[in-house]
Amino acid sequence: MISIDAKKQIDVWIAKYPKDRQSSAVMQALKIVQAENENRLSSDTIQAVADYLDMPGIAAQEVATFYENYNHKKVGKHVIRFCHNISCMLNGADDLIKHLENKLGVKTGEITADGLISVKKVECLGACVGAPMFQINDEYSENLTSDKIDQIVDNLK
Ligand code: FES
Structure with a gap:
């Protein structure tokens, strides 16, 4: 669900935060995953981000639906x-x-x-x-x- 390349990019952001605070990278992680999924996020991809960051799915969902920069349906390039x-x-x-x-x-x-x-x-x-x-x-x-x-x-x- 999350490519190896995307995981490498997310890991760069995780490293910017204190140990055990990897969920702080959620906004960048969602952005990275969105970019490699035709510029949109599905419930499954949001859950995959949550799993990777070891955070509750609902918390990632809240971020993904609060900010305008995440797309949940098909958009242009x-x-x-x-x-x-x-x-x-x-x-x-x-x-x-x-x-x-x-x-x-x-x-x-x-x-x-x-x-x-x-x-x-x-x-x-x-x-x-x-x-x-x-x-x-x-x-x-x-x-x-x-x-x-x-x-x-x-x-x-
Ligand atoms: S009202 Fe603040 S940027 Fe448009």
Whole structure:
């Protein structure tokens, strides 16, 4: 369920925490396992992470379902997490999300026909000073405009 390569990556994170605190690596472990499972987590893969970290499955499940960066259904190769919380909303996020949906030909929660991009609306990503903003994979893009979005999305293709 967890590849040897993924276990090696997880072990690097486990080593960063005190002995018997391997469960502290759960967020990174879930991220690593998600990356090698088509960018999503199933109940089985979450349980496999919990078993590897010797922690209760429900605790890993709680982490995996609390944070927006874990996917539980099929997503595109690139996931655009568009913040629509207060700072971003006040700076035009709603109109920009519509612009992005029109550009990609999908609604929030859908995947482009080529399977390349999916869009999610998420809560504050802690980059309010750069609102409006979104996250693509691990990278933040801030002070978005429709032109900037077009450029970023075109570079993904
Ligand atoms: S409200 Fe969008 S990053 Fe905080």
